[in-house]
Amino acid sequence: MSPKKIAVLGAGSWGTAMAVMMARAGHHITLWGHNPSHIKQLKIDNSNVEFLPGTDFPSTLSVTDQLEETVEEHDFLMLAVPSHAFRQTLLKCKPQLKKDTIVSWITKGFETGTGLLAHEIVIETLGKDTKLALISGPSFALEVADNLPTAVVVASTDIEVATEVADIIRNANFLTFPTKHLASAEIGGAMKNILAIAAGISDGLGYGANARAALITLGLTEMVQLGHVYNCSESSFLGLAGVGDLVLTCTDNQSRNRRLGLQLGQGKKIDDAKQTIGQEVEGIHAAREVHAICEKWSLDMPICIQTYRILYEGLAPDVAVRYLLSRAQLAEPQLD
Ligand SMILES: NC(=O)C1=CN([C@@H]2O[C@H](COP(=O)(O)OP(=O)(O)OC[C@H]3O[C@@H](n4cnc5c(N)ncnc54)[C@H](OP(=O)(O)O)[C@@H]3O)[C@@H](O)[C@H]2O)C=CC1
Numbered sequence: 001m002s003p004k005k006i007a008v009l010g011a012g013s014w015g016t017a018m019a020v021m022m023a024r025a026g027h028h029i030t031l032w033g034h035n036p037s038h039i040k041q042l043k044i045d046n047s048n049v050e051f052l053p054g055t056d057f058p059s060t061l062s063v064t065d066q067l068e069e070t071v072e073e074h075d076f077l078m079l080a081v082p083s084h085a086f087r088q089t090l091l092k093c094k095p096q097l098k099k100d101t102i103v104s105w106i107t108k109g110f111e112t113g114t115g116l117l118a119h120e121i122v123i124e125t126l127g128k129d130t131k132l133a134l135i136s137g138p139s140f141a142l143e144v145a146d147n148l149p150t151a152v153v154v155a156s157t158d159i160e161v162a163t164e165v166a167d168i169i170r171n172a173n174f175l176t177f178p179t180k181h182l183a184s185a186e187i188g189g190a191m192k193n194i195l196a197i198a199a200g201i202s203d204g205l206g207y208g209a210n211a212r213a214a215l216i217t218l219g220l221t222e223m224v225q226l227g228h229v230y231n232c233s234e235s236s237f238l239g240l241a242g243v244g245d246l247v248l249t250c251t252d253n254q255s256r257n258r259r260l261g262l263q264l265g266q267g268k269k270i271d272d273a274k275q276t277i278g279q280e281v282e283g284i285h286a287a288r289e290v291h292a293i294c295e296k297w298s299l300d301m302p303i304c305i306q307t308y309r310i311l312y313e314g315l316a317p318d319v320a321v322r323y324l325l326s327r328a329q330l331a332e333p334q335l336d
């Protein structure tokens with residue numbers, strides 16, 4: 001694959017790791033961040049990236065805080081901003097966007113307040129003919145920055161766009177699989193963050209490996225249930241962006257969502273836990289959106305709802321778990 005010019009929009013840990021990985025593979029990467037002092041710091045000392053210790057920037061990676069000219073100069077964008085900044089970033093890009101620009105994203109979450117999926121926001125703001133793609137799957141930023149093997153899906157309703165993006169960003173340590181199951185990949189990436197908080201809470205309470213495995217399995221059935229609202233098939237959740245990312249974030253302490261849950265289970269207050277982590281914890285926002293979707297469609301998703309109650313209604317974690325156990329007389333939830 002010949003080198004491409006790619007603009008990564010969002011200079012947090014994930015945008016920076018992806019920018020470094022693609023620049024190492026020979027692409028010409030511009031990394032945009034909204035915070036001028038952070039960008040200035042990156043220009044001065046690019047081997048001291050916060051949350052990615054020891055990550056050197058290749059010469060094919062430049063950083064900027066100028067969004068307009070970055071969008072103007074690129075026909076391949078990769079949004080890496082948190083979900084709460086997704087729509088506003090697209091709107092800022094819109095005036096400079098060319099007709100055939102690829103708009104891809106690595107954000108995981110529902111829109112705050114509307115519960116929209118990212119592709120619905122892209123279509124609402126930029127139009128239905130936009131060349132769009134999501135890159136998602138089990139992929140901790142630090143491991144990608146460390147060049148460790150990683151496999152993800154590239155999802156688009158247009159499989160030709162998914163294949164084009166997958167071919168561009170694939171390299172020996174970063175495997176990419178094109179898929180047309182876009183909504184499932186988005187739901188998987190957003191839901192696993194709530195479920196990782198739940199798994200962390202269970203572990204923080206000391207409930208052990210059996211309970212964790214039960215939460216992962218029953219959490220998957222909740223993911224599938226939400227997928228039914230979007231006409232997603234059960235099997236579309238059994239790949240990297242569904243079960244793959246769910247297992248990763250529920251079981252490894254690199255996950256910020258899991259770490260938040262661990263602290264809550266150990267009795268810490270939510271604001272203190274958030275402060276200790278110091279980075280985006282998307283599951284907090286996703287829990288509120290999924291709670292609203294469950295109310296709207298009368299869905300019974302007890303793990304997500306109990307997690308919401310712990311986060312937003314001050315429910316004690318052990319009371320939430322006792323409630324989940326009291327439902328055990330019901331039949332085991334099935335995927336179909
Ligand atoms: N880290 C990971 O391993 C992975 C993360 N993701 C997803 O990537 C997304 C980004 O997460 P991640 O990079 O890890 O989070 P971080 O907390 O590391 O960074 C978030 C970044 O977003 C910036 N930001 C905040 N508000 C805005 C805004 N309005 N416009 C532009 N930039 C903004 C922050 O800048 P500042 O702090 O200066 O305001 C910060 O640089 C999330 O949706 C996450 O779920 C997906 C896969 C892996």
Ligand SMILES: O=C(CO)COP(=O)(O)O
Nearest residue numbers: 137138139140255256257
């Ligand atoms: O999405 C991720 C890995 O695939 C990162 O998870 P956390 O946001 O929980 O750290």
